[in-house]
Amino acid sequence: MPQTSSSLHLFADVLARVHGACRALAADFSWPEGIDFSRVVVEPPRDASHGDMATNAAMVLAKEAKAKPRDLAEQIAERLRADALIARVDVAGPGFINLTLKPAAWAEALRTVLREGAEYGRIRGGAKVNVEYVSANPTGPMHVGHCRGAVFGDALASLLQFAGHDVTREYYINDAGAQVDVLARSAFLRYREALGEDIGAIPEGLYPGDYLKPVGQALATEHGDKLLAMSEAQWLPTVRAKAIAMMMDEIKDDLAALNIRHDVFFSERSLIETGNNKVAETIDFLKAKGDIYEGRLPPPKGAPVEDWEDREQLLFRATAYGDDVDRPLIKSDGSYTYFASDIAYHKNKFDRGFAEMIDVWGADHGGYIKRMQAAVKATTSATGSLDVKIVQLVKLLRNGEPVKMSKRSGDFVTLREVVDEVGQDAVRFMMLYRKNDAVLDFDLAKVMEQSRDNPVFYVQYGHARGHSIFRNARAEVFPELPEDAGARIAWLAESAVGTAVGPR
Numbered sequence: 001m002p003q004t005s006s007s008l009h010l011f012a013d014v015l016a017r018v019h020g021a022c023r024a025l026a027a028d029f030s031w032p033e034g035i036d037f038s039r040v041v042v043e044p045p046r047d048a049s050h051g052d053m054a055t056n057a058a059m060v061l062a063k064e065a066k067a068k069p070r071d072l073a074e075q076i077a078e079r080l081r082a083d084a085l086i087a088r089v090d091v092a093g094p095g096f097i098n099l100t101l102k103p104a105a106w107a108e109a110l111r112t113v114l115r116e117g118a119e120y121g122r123i124r125g126g127a128k129v130n131v132e133y134v135s136a137n138p139t140g141p142m143h144v145g146h147c148r149g150a151v152f153g154d155a156l157a158s159l160l161q162f163a164g165h166d167v168t169r170e171y172y173i174n175d176a177g178a179q180v181d182v183l184a185r186s187a188f189l190r191y192r193e194a195l196g197e198d199i200g201a202i203p204e205g206l207y208p209g210d211y212l213k214p215v216g217q218a219l220a221t222e223h224g225d226k227l228l229a230m231s232e233a234q235w236l237p238t239v240r241a242k243a244i245a246m247m248m249d250e251i252k253d254d255l256a257a258l259n260i261r262h263d264v265f266f267s268e269r270s271l272i273e274t275g276n277n278k279v280a281e282t283i284d285f286l287k288a289k290g291d292i293y294e295g296r297l298p299p300p301k302g303a304p305v306e307d308w309e310d311r312e313q314l315l316f317r318a319t320a321y322g323d324d325v326d327r328p329l330i331k332s333d334g335s336y337t338y339f340a341s342d343i344a345y346h347k348n349k350f351d352r353g354f355a356e357m358i359d360v361w362g363a364d365h366g367g368y369i370k371r372m373q374a375a376v377k378a379t380t381s382a383t384g385s386l387d388v389k390i391v392q393l394v395k396l397l398r399n400g401e402p403v404k405m406s407k408r409s410g411d412f413v414t415l416r417e418v419v420d421e422v423g424q425d426a427v428r429f430m431m432l433y434r435k436n437d438a439v440l441d442f443d444l445a446k447v448m449e450q451s452r453d454n455p456v457f458y459v460q461y462g463h464a465r466g467h468s469i470f471r472n473a474r475a476e477v478f479p480e481l482p483e484d485a486g487a488r489i490a491w492l493a494e495s496a497v498g499t500a501v502g503p504r
């Protein structure tokens, strides 16, 4: 993505200075060509008393620079000490470098924020980005796990959009696998129930939730008892289509309750339409490139692998693109693997103009990342990129106790139940409260409390306190500080705020 920031972030600025120091050393000491500086980071130090920022530069570059991390750190530190922005440089531990900036650097950063106002953070010349998130299977209402991916993906898309990218929010509907046939059979049972039959307990292996009752009723209204006379092969496509449509309507409603709206809903089934089979096309495309072969997979070494079969089969050469094993494309029953369709799907995104793709997936998809990235590399000749964000599980609690399943869904607590109970804002806030890759505790009782243990309340409290700071400033320090927010920002940008934040 373009990096032409109008207001270089202070951390990015300091990182550029660290890179500069390393590049100068590379020239002076003739380090080998092509050293990868991308692992160098500048972050807040773990302990604030160590300074404003810390960098791992010496630690990650030492090997290639053929120096001891500690010695290299001293050399980098020496150069950074000459930097006008930096007040103090300390080498710590095995070779960390701690930096303290001059107060003027922070004051200038604040002034930039004030000057740019609501435009702060935008870039020029954004890219077309596709963010795929939620993509929950259309087999029932969404649960709290989906909720986290939904909010995270939506916030990420909004952020990219604000920054200046041309963002498309997309949902992949998995409407082609075995699970939607199970959905159809479950709905058919509810249809018989709606016609007055006593269906007894829902058999093992079918979806038990009450949410399929309306589907059964709708089918009965639409078809009367006509479907009863048909064979399963005859009624299944009709029942499946109806059930999927009704599930998707429900999912869209649930998402709307969180103020989430996707631009594109992409059907997996549309990829394998007769006469327009994108999966077959993609397989041919990869075959022509030499990325597909007939072969046998070695038995998995560690834990059992779900799709391993000891047979000669069609394989994608994923190992040529960074994956651990080659991957099956066609199952023993002749149908495509989930992965085969997904390759065609991502190729389709690329063909629609999205070289930048981001997928937000649930915690159970961790093992699937490498193969999908390999496929994107292969189908786009490495001109497209796929970034995958995994969202970890949410532990739903009430006063510290795990919340049990709900009746409506048959097993899980639905997203709707949670939103209805605590409201959209609290849900959205809590879903972003921890990093996406850390497990999250979400206590339904706590988010309603008026206490400092409740982060939702605490942020609102912080907002109120922020206003009282301006009120006090006006009363005691700057009587001329405007009350109107816009005028206040303009005044602060022009004022001697540098002296106000610096040491006196």
Ligand SMILES: NC(=[NH2+])NCCC[C@H](N)C(=O)O
Pocket (backbone or CB within 6 Å): 132, 134, 135, 136, 137, 172, 174, 342, 345, 359, 361, 362
């Ligand atoms: N392109 C993808 N594979 N997206 C993720 C799909 C997630 C899948 N439907 C699930 O519910 O687990």
